[in-house]
Structure formats: structure tokens, C-alpha cells
Amino acid sequence: MIRAKNLHKYYDSLHVLKGVDLQIQKGEVVSIVGASGVGKTTLLQILGTLDQPHKQNDTLLEINGQSVLDLNDVALSQFRNTHLGFIFQFHQLLPEFTALENVCIPGFIAKREKATVEAEAKKLLTYLGLADRMQHKPSELSGGEQQRVAVARALINKPAVIFADEPSGNLDKTSAQNLHELFFKLRDEFGQTFVIVTHNEELANMADRKLTMVDGNIVTSN
Template sequence: MIKLEGITRRFGSLEVLKGIDLEINRGEIVSIVGPSGAGKTTLLQIMGTLDRPDSGNVLIDDTNVNRMKEKALSAFRNKNIGFVFQFHQLLPEFTALENVMIPAFIAGVSTKEAENRALEILQFMGLTERATHKPNELSGGEKQRIAVARALINNPAVILADEPSGSLDTHNKEELHQLFFDLRNRFGQTFVIVTHDEGLAGITDRTIHMVDGMIQPV
């Protein structure tokens, strides 16, 4: 599903990733853990095509995304990859439903089709009654679930999450973590989650440990 071969990345004189080889299977929920500065977020951004490696290959469904030009890469990303960040990044002027629909509009989906898909996802998450509320009218847990719904709107094969429960209280963390498994079971997505949360890492299918830009052997 996702294959990384010899991934390196430098920022100036700082070598952040030092030759990462990693394979993630379709339908897996994988956590990436390690101390701050280990290169976790940089790796996730390269995996999600938001950044390019200095060397190495990134293959998603056997497509080598390193060889794609920017316009084609943006379209590939929009269709195949969903993102969830620590802070939901919802647009405050739009309702929950409208926020969820935005990636579908970018993909050229009609308003009616995007709305029907968004409502289906919100219903699955138990958020139908919050569809017309703006972000400032939602709880922290609701905002993050809306962000997950937005990541799902184009039915991507992969969901990449960077500290998705980092800003939530214990109850909302547990609900969000369970949601990832419910979504995998319902829609079949592959999840890669960067986290400092030991509880989340402990329940994922596999945990990748990173230290100083390298993956530690199990």
C-alpha cells in the first residue's frame, strides 16, 4: 500500500531523515512514535506528498509519487490521501457540513454529490445535528471528528494523522481513537498516525519507533 525506500531529508546542515525504509499494508492502522525531533512529522509529510525527500522513493499503490509533477501530484493527493492534524484546521466562516465538503469541491465533485457524501459520513459519526453549526459552536471533540470527516470525503485510500488527539481530553481522545478503528472496519482505509499518546500507540496494529531520523528495529 505505502512503500518508502531509502528516504532522506535535510534542512540545511541538519539531517532529519537518514535512509528510511518502511512498508505499510492496506487496511493497517500504524502508529509512529518517538521523541520530539526524531523526524516523525517530516516522514509523515513526505508520505503524504506535502514534502519531497532529498533522495529515495515514495510509492503509494505502486505509484511512484516522486516522479509526478506538481499539478498531477496535487490531484493524486486530493483523491488518495486524507489528513488530520492536531488542531482541526476548520475554516471558521463555514459550517461543519461545508468544511467537510471542501476537498470534494477541489476534486470537482458536484455540490449535491458532495453534500450527500458529507451527510453520510456525519451520520455515521453521530454528528448530523451539528452539520449546520460553525466551528465556534462545536466542542473540541466535535471539531476533531469533523476534521476526520473532511479527511474522508473523497474516500481516500490513506489517512495520515499528526498528533490527532493531542489537544483533546481523555474522554474525547478515547472516542477519537475508537473512531479510527470503526472507520477502518467500515471504509477500509489505511491509517498512519504520528502520536505521543501511549494509549493510542498501544492499540494500533503496529508501532514504528523513530529516534534521530531512523527507524529502530523491533
């Protein structure tokens, strides 16, 4: 599903990723933990094609059998839109649009049929317990509801992989627990692969595997 080899990243003279290797199987829920500043979010952004590594001779990044480092910007954007989903600590919903409209946006970007996208968005929002909140704008939703809308948006194009960066970091304890349980329910029902950067030990320990980063590299996997 995901195969990465010798990933390096520099910001000026700062060497953030120092030759990361990893493999993640289809349907796995993998957490990435470590102290602030060790490169977790940088690694997630590179795995999610939001950033590029500094290529060495043997640098490799394959997702779902596709070597993404070989794609041009247009092809990479298309791949990201149709194969990958993203959930962030701050939901990043567009405030002027309703919950339903926010969920539909990636489907419209992919040029899918409007009626099909809207029907699937309604189904997802209903599945996530938001059937009566579809026409509400983000400011009218609770934090937990906003994050569930963001989850639905991440799922609308049926991505193979969902990348989550501190997804419960802005939620109260009950909402965070509900979100954590939802990830595993989604994996079991839809077969998605989840890669989650988190400081939440409870979520990290629920994962099938926990990768620990120290000083720009993965030091343990269990």
C-alpha cells in the same frame, strides 16, 4: 499500499531523516512514536506528499502503486486530493464555514458533483454523530466535535490512506479515547489505511504495528 526506501531529508545542515525504509499494507493502522525532534512529523509529511525527500539514486516512495516522486506539482496535488486524507492536532477547519461546508471542500476541489458531495458529507457527519451539528460553525462546536468534522473532511473523497499527526493531542481524555476507537471502526468498515504520529501511548499500542523512531530513522517495528 505504501512502500518507501532510503528517504533522506535535510534542513540546511541538519540531517532530519537518515535513510528511512518502510512498508505499510492496505488496511493497516500503523503508529509512529519517538521523542520530539526525531523526525516523525517530517516523515509523515513526506509520506503524505506534503514535503519532498532529498533524492538519492535509490530513493523510492510508492502509494497505492503510484510512484509519487515522479509526479509534477499539478498531478501530485490531484493525487493528494483524491487518494490521501489528513487529520492534524489542530483541526484546521475554516471558521467562516459550517461543519457541512468544511467537509465538502475537498470534494469541491476535486470537481465532484455538488449534490453528491453534500449527500456524502451529510452521511459521514451523521455516521460520526454530528447529524444535528451540520450547520454549526467551528466556534460553536466542542473540541471533540471539531475533530470529528475534520475526520469527515479527511474521508469525503474516500482516500486510500489517512495520515494523522497528533490527532488527539488537543483533546480531553474522553474525546481522545472516542477518536482512537473511531479510527479502528473506520478501518474495519471502510478499509482505510491509517498512519498516525502520536505521543499517546494508548493510541500507539492499539495500532496493528508501532514504529519507533530514533535520530532520524526507524529502529523498531512491532
